[in-house]
Amino acid sequence: MAVAARPADVLLQPQRTGAVVRRLPRRRGRRVPFAMVAAAVVAALLIVLAGAQAIVSQGAFQLSELTDRAQRLEAESDRLRLRVARLSTPDRIVAAGRRAGLGMPTQVETLGKEYP
Amino acid sequence: MKPPPGARVVALFGLMALALAAVATRLVLLQVRDAATYEALAAEQRVRRIALPAERGTIYDRSMHELALSLPAKAVYADPALVSDPVGSADRLTEVLGLRPAELREALTAPSRFEYLARAVDLSVANRVRSLNLPGIGFIDEPKRTYPGDSLAAQVLGFVGVDGAGLAGLELQWNDVLAGRPGRMLVEQDPDGQSIPQGRLEVEQPRRGRDLVLTIDKDVQYFAERALARAVQRNGALGGTVIVMEPSTGDVLAMATNPGFDPNAFTEAEASATRNRGVTDVYEPGSVNKVITASAALEEGVIGIRERLWVPPRYQVGDAVFGEAHPRPTMAMTLTDVIAESSNVGTIMTAERLGSERLDAYLRDFGFGVETGIRFPGESDGILMPEEEWWTTSMGTIPLGQGIAVTPLQMASVYATVASDGVRVAPRLVRGTLEDGEVREREPEVHERVVSTRTASLVTRMLAEAVSSGTGTEAQLPGYWVAGKTGTARKPLEGALGYSDEYVASFIGFAPARDPAVVVAAIIDEPDTVYGGVAAAPLFREVMGFALAHLRVPTAEPPDPLPSLVRG
Numbered sequence: 095m096a097v098a099a100r101p102a103d104v105l106l107q108p109q110r111t112g113a114v115v116r117r118l119p120r121r122r123g124r125r126v127p128f129a130m131v132a133a134a135v136v137a138a139l140l141i142v143l144a145g146a147q148a149i150v151s152q153g154a155f156q157l158s159e160l161t162d163r164a165q166r167l168e169a170e171s172d173r174l175r176l177r178v179a180r181l182s183t184p185d186r187i188v189a190a191g192r193r194a195g196l197g198m199p200t201q202v203e204t205l206g207k208e209y210p
Numbered sequence: 211m212k213p214p215p216g217a218r219v220v221a222l223f224g225l226m227a228l229a230l231a232a233v234a235t236r237l238v239l240l241q242v243r244d245a246a247t248y249e250a251l252a253a254e255q256r257v258r259r260i261a262l263p264a265e266r267g268t269i270y271d272r273s274m275h276e277l278a279l280s281l282p283a284k285a286v287y288a289d290p291a292l293v294s295d296p297v298g299s300a301d302r303l304t305e306v307l308g309l310r311p312a313e314l315r316e317a318l319t320a321p322s323r324f325e326y327l328a329r330a331v332d333l334s335v336a337n338r339v340r341s342l343n344l345p346g347i348g349f350i351d352e353p354k355r356t357y358p359g360d361s362l363a364a365q366v367l368g369f370v371g372v373d374g375a376g377l378a379g380l381e382l383q384w385n386d387v388l389a390g391r392p393g394r395m396l397v398e399q400d401p402d403g404q405s406i407p408q409g410r411l412e413v414e415q416p417r418r419g420r421d422l423v424l425t426i427d428k429d430v431q432y433f434a435e436r437a438l439a440r441a442v443q444r445n446g447a448l449g450g451t452v453i454v455m456e457p458s459t460g461d462v463l464a465m466a467t468n469p470g471f472d473p474n475a476f477t478e479a480e481a482s483a484t485r486n487r488g489v490t491d492v493y494e495p496g497s498v499n500k501v502i503t504a505s506a507a508l509e510e511g512v513i514g515i516r517e518r519l520w521v522p523p524r525y526q527v528g529d530a531v532f533g534e535a536h537p538r539p540t541m542a543m544t545l546t547d548v549i550a551e552s553s554n555v556g557t558i559m560t561a562e563r564l565g566s567e568r569l570d571a572y573l574r575d576f577g578f579g580v581e582t583g584i585r586f587p588g589e590s591d592g593i594l595m596p597e598e599e600w601w602t603t604s605m606g607t608i609p610l611g612q613g614i615a616v617t618p619l620q621m622a623s624v625y626a627t628v629a630s631d632g633v634r635v636a637p638r639l640v641r642g643t644l645e646d647g648e649v650r651e652r653e654p655e656v657h658e659r660v661v662s663t664r665t666a667s668l669v670t671r672m673l674a675e676a677v678s679s680g681t682g683t684e685a686q687l688p689g690y691w692v693a694g695k696t697g698t699a700r701k702p703l704e705g706a707l708g709y710s711d712e713y714v715a716s717f718i719g720f721a722p723a724r725d726p727a728v729v730v731a732a733i734i735d736e737p738d739t740v741y742g743g744v745a746a747a748p749l750f751r752e753v754m755g756f757a758l759a760h761l762r763v764p765t766a767e768p769p770d771p772l773p774s775l776v777r778g
């Protein structure tokens with residue numbers, strides 16, 4: 095029974111010693127799936143890259159926003175710190191006390207042990 | 211004759227080879243030999259060094275109230291080359307920065323690439339300038355030093371310049387600690403000043419300055435300043451000084467100088483008003499100095515506490531005759547009477563028993579002629595001539611506190627020494643630095659015994675007599691027993707060629723006499739009423755009364771009375 099030759103490879107009769115296998119050119123139609131796979135992989139990579147970039151950009155925006163917010167809060171904290179310092183100056187407290195009708199006592203009595 | 215075609219081709223190739231060789235040589239020169247130079251030049255153009263200012267440390271009072279703090283602020287600058295409309299920009303900036311248009315126009319048209327428009331402006335103002343979107347206007351981080359109490363303890367705190375360096379007071383003395391270490395940022399920028407992505411970026415973070423905790427009590431300081439201002443006005447005086455100290459620790463609770471100034475606007479202040487006169491200026495102390503003569507005489511045993519001195523109304527020393535402030539006949543006095551009645555003649559007679567050498571030694575032991583150890587910028591060590599250079603009349607003047615010059619702090623320190631059982635403790639203004647929320651205390655630098663506990667106790671009782679029934683009755687405080695001494699000293703003329711008719715009135719003392727908690731020195735410069743007992747003692751009483759109440763010092767038993775031949 096004759097064996098059908100494989101389409102890609104043809105077994106040639108040996109010329110001198112051993113057998114020689116000649117690779118025949120592939121048919122064009124078999125390359126298409128590989129190109130499509132490659133394109134799909136590249137496209138997928140691009141999509142992943144774009145997604146990652148978007149996430150990074152979003153993170154950068156959030157970071158920038160948080161940095162701005164931190165700076166604003168820091169500035170507000172400093173402003174409040176100064177306000178507290180100003181509000182606790184004796185000058186302001188005395189003025190506020192005067193406005194409220196307070197004053198230094200005109201007569202002071204010191205309570206203590208009676209000494210002879 | 212035309213050259214053969216082959217020769218022309220060879221010549222052409224030769225020329226091309228030469229040209230290529232020249233290009234290659236130049237390439238090697240640029241890329242190999244001069245590469246570093248050109249790289250540096252390029253970096254110079256692209257890389258910008260930005261100084262990151264360090265936040266200056268805060269200065270707190272002893273109760274951790276902020277006396278000086280730094281807040282973020284901006285310097286506004288212009289690059290005149292980039293300003294397209296100087297007149298319009300100046301008009302718009304005037305409204306926000308509050309500067310004169312002409313001044314701004316001048317800066318915006320200056321032939322330079324950098325002109326400051328305003329320094330240390332608040333962030334809100336800087337943001338308003340930024341919102342104008344003016345070309346050629348930029349900002350630099352520049353912390354702003356703020357003193358929330360305005361003139362409170364101004365001469366003690368001092369102030370900093372626009373570059374953030376301390377220029378006076380504690381700001382100068384502790385600049386290394388407060389300033390921290392500035393950082394820097396290296397960043398690559400394009401010609402428009404935008405950062406180049408993936409470019410060089412190196413950041414060295416600034417190190418914040420350390421915080422300082424003072425011994426000053428802001429309430430006592432405030433009260434002392436107000437009381438001093440009232441006393442100066444009441445007495446028509448030039449100015450004055452008040453020092454409040456804790457004798458056992460040397461802690462200065464208040465150091466007030468009048469006239470004062472606002473360190474937030476120090477450039478508008480008189481230079482003389484910025485001096486901390488309690489430390490930098492000297493004066494002849496007058497009778498408050500008699501306490502040293504008495505202490506030395508008792509310590510050396512040249513006079514007994516019950517010993518009777520016959521004190522004439524006038525007394526000659528060298529070629530000068532010394533008398534009393536108020537005429538009186540010859541009287542028998544104890545040393546207590548001499549101090550309580552502030553007798554000049556009695557003090558001179560006591561000093562003569564002591565001798566100039568020992569008197570000089572005690573003056574120095576009490577801290578005259580040397581700095582106190584407070585290490586305040588510009589501190590004077592006073593004027594005390596070497597004993598071998600004293601005049602023939604010096605034994606008549608120096609025991610009375612004339613012919614020598616001391617700072618108010620030196621004089622307050624003498625009374626603090628008596629109050630702390632004869633041990634001299636160096637006064638201090640700084641408790642320490644703040645480390646991880648805890649105060650790292652500084653120990654006093656001087657801690658030495660000057661006189662014995664017995665002598666200190668006897669002198670305290672003499673000073674208590676001076677207040678209870680002597681020249682210092684105006685210093686009496688209801689509920690407390692006060693020990694102190696009046697001083698009325700003539701001011702020397704310029705060049706030490708005698709004395710003027712102007713006086714310095716003072717009262718220095720401590721309370722409670724038996725268990726001293728507070729020393730107060732009240733000094734008034736050129737009051738209308740020259741006597742220390744009249745001009746300065748009420749100021750002393752006012753400040754001492756407040757300090758004792760504020761510090762919640764309990765009353766103490768009165769000191770045991772000493773023998774007197776004058777006062778009942």
